[in-house]
């Protein structure tokens with residue numbers, strides 16, 4: 001073995017450190033590059049469709065519900081910062097109802113596991129049906145744990161009186177079918193799947209199926225073969241919550 005002088009030893013150590021660091025930096029650069037490329041690819045492959053209504057001052061609400069108040073109460077020039085204030089019922093705009101809304105159930109929406117609010121979407125075109133009926137073809141279309149989206153196109157009346165007074169309803173047979181299929185959530189582009197005494201609501205809730213109401217932009221899903229739905233509620237101790245409902249499509 002060659003004996004190295006103390007100076008040569010120090011030199012060798014410096015070279016090792018230098019090479020080591022260079023290698024380290026090269027590795028980081030490579031990892032960052034490949035991650036950026038992967039992220040870009042992922043972004044290119046995903047398309048998000050917003051299925052939510054805007055939350056604005058005096059927005060439409062279910063007959064009998066309180067007015068929505070959204071206003072600016074702090075101003076940058078006067079207060080040094082900008083801040084808005086919101087007063088809203090849980091059933092205004094795009095929102096999710098949980099069983100507690102209409103049956104004797106004590107779980108608040110903030111206690112429901114997150115996986116209940118995201119999952120594979122199933123799109124059913126039910127336009128021009130005053131009473132939305134079960135159809136044999138749904139047997140192969142609807143699967144367990146899916147978020148079933150019914151496209152009635154009733155959202156075109158959003159903001160008009162008939163939106164709340166003249167919406168389609170779901171037949172008991174269709175509700176029973178969705179329950180039997182054990183779907184995760186029912187999403188609709190109208191304010192309710194039924195009217196007083198809300199038998200369909202109760203039926204779904206008794207079977208632990210959430211209901212997402214007042215969806216919009218569903219026509220954008222017409223040509224879609226496969227999509228996911230993401231609709232997380234606020235972490236709010238209430239029986240329902242406004243949500244940002246989104247369809248995620250692989251393109």
Ligand SMILES: [Zn+2]
Nearest residue numbers: 091097213240
């Ligand atoms: Zn509701």
